[in-house]
Amino acid sequence: MASPAVPFVTSAPGKVILFGEHSAVYNKPAIAAALSLRTYLLVTKNPDPSLISLEFKDIGFSHSWKKADLPWHLKQDANHKPTPSEELDPELVDGVSKHLTGLKDPLQYSAAYAFLFLYMSMCSKGLEGLVFTVRSTLPIGAGLGSSASISVCLASAFAILGKHIQNPSLKESDITAEDSEDCKFIDAWSFMGEKCLHGNPSGIDNAVATHGGAVMFQRKESSVPSVRTSMRNFPSLKLLLTNTKVPRRTATLVGNVSSLVSDYPVTLGSILDAMESLTREAYNLMLRPFFDESAKSKLRELVRINHGLLVALGVSHPSLEKIKQFSDELAVGETKLTGAGGGGCAITLLKDSVEHSKIAKLVEMFEEANFECYETMLGGKGVGMLVANDAAIKELLTVENFIQFKNRKEIEDTIGTSTLEWRYW
Ligand SMILES: Nc1ncnc2c1ncn2[C@@H]1O[C@H](COP(=O)(O)OP(=O)(O)OP(=O)(O)O)[C@@H](O)[C@H]1O
Numbered sequence: 001m002a003s004p005a006v007p008f009v010t011s012a013p014g015k016v017i018l019f020g021e022h023s024a025v026y027n028k029p030a031i032a033a034a035l036s037l038r039t040y041l042l043v044t045k046n047p048d049p050s051l052i053s054l055e056f057k058d059i060g061f062s063h064s065w066k067k068a069d070l071p072w073h074l075k076q077d078a079n080h081k082p083t084p085s086e087e088l089d090p091e092l093v094d095g096v097s098k099h100l101t102g103l104k105d106p107l108q109y110s111a112a113y114a115f116l117f118l119y120m121s122m123c124s125k126g127l128e129g130l131v132f133t134v135r136s137t138l139p140i141g142a143g144l145g146s147s148a149s150i151s152v153c154l155a156s157a158f159a160i161l162g163k164h165i166q167n168p169s170l171k172e173s174d175i176t177a178e179d180s181e182d183c184k185f186i187d188a189w190s191f192m193g194e195k196c197l198h199g200n201p202s203g204i205d206n207a208v209a210t211h212g213g214a215v216m217f218q219r220k221e222s223s224v225p226s227v228r229t230s231m232r233n234f235p236s237l238k239l240l241l242t243n244t245k246v247p248r249r250t251a252t253l254v255g256n257v258s259s260l261v262s263d264y265p266v267t268l269g270s271i272l273d274a275m276e277s278l279t280r281e282a283y284n285l286m287l288r289p290f291f292d293e294s295a296k297s298k299l300r301e302l303v304r305i306n307h308g309l310l311v312a313l314g315v316s317h318p319s320l321e322k323i324k325q326f327s328d329e330l331a332v333g334e335t336k337l338t339g340a341g342g343g344g345c346a347i348t349l350l351k352d353s354v355e356h357s358k359i360a361k362l363v364e365m366f367e368e369a370n371f372e373c374y375e376t377m378l379g380g381k382g383v384g385m386l387v388a389n390d391a392a393i394k395e396l397l398t399v400e401n402f403i404q405f406k407n408r409k410e411i412e413d414t415i416g417t418s419t420l421e422w423r424y425w
């Protein structure tokens, strides 16, 4: 069977959680917004049609499987549109894991696991051999949802290859807050990818990476669907995003919090309840028709309180505390860790009145400490696709080109969603 439309690229954004990380896993609401930093997945024909190959340059991972060796007998009815179940199918997990032996690096193992689980679930045996090349402008394992953005890229590409959804048609200017069925399908399958990547996700990261924009998100009890409320009038916030560059794994941090919750259920229950109420207060403040200085000042206080509660959960890190200490010393605003913590990124919600020179001084202090600051916009576009509908684009969409991109700017300037005519679901 010929693959539809190869070469093509899918792309999805990372996210910043403003309030409610970790408590989101315990069915509390959280607020997050899509970033302009994104992951890109290129799908091309494999020169060897019997192989499925991965070129995951950002994590130094090249790998191939022989299609015929994969456990196709475990696949549910190949003629039906696949429906994600609540839990990962244990037989498929077992079947897939036999093809991951020998992968020792945890980043590579988890990426290959998510890839293979989704591929086997969503694509058919008859699909021709393909190469999947990933490049991202997001830091990996830094709290900005790199795992969710790659899950969404994979789920959308496999949904296209499996012919379960249509190619997207919306230009950026046509995107509405309405959810298309295709978008919901991608969201649901990317959640399964997130489960492979970090065990017990709340679903907030993949929801933001799929739908874009800014949302309040709340996971519900098992069979009840999560609630995602778009925040259309999301205020423009003066924010500094800083990466400690201290690596950590979300799965480990979520697991540590889970142990605390079972050891001290009453105490932890109160902390999670406090996180819930501060997230709701933040939501009400941000949706005020006049997001004035008094609202902004309260929002900053809530940032400080949220960070304190995350410290109590044990998910901060000396490097994150350093970011907080530097910004407190210069009195520029309030700082909290974002994402799973344990390293990774922090956000500083700046006061409007802070002079530019002070921010420049702070950035200098961060850079001296080997931290990296990002200029990024919040509330960006969700999952999109680029097809090679003319010769010039087709020429760009090669594995060699993708592998050679030297930095974020080169990726964005060559194939980025602000550079070429992408379409969205
Ligand atoms: N560009 C990429 N190429 C290949 N694999 C990637 C890429 N980006 C992310 N991954 C996969 O996602 C994993 C990172 O997931 P993790 O949940 O630990 O971090 P995160 O998503 O960046 O942070 P958070 O969940 O706190 O937002 C990596 O181990 C890797 O398997």
Ligand SMILES: C[C@@](O)(CCO)CC(=O)[O-]
Binding pocket: 017, 020, 021, 022, 023, 024, 025, 143, 145, 200, 201, 202, 203, 204, 205, 250, 254, 339, 340
């Ligand atoms: C730590 C966490 O709350 C956010 C990770 O970005 C985990 C999750 O919600 O899946």
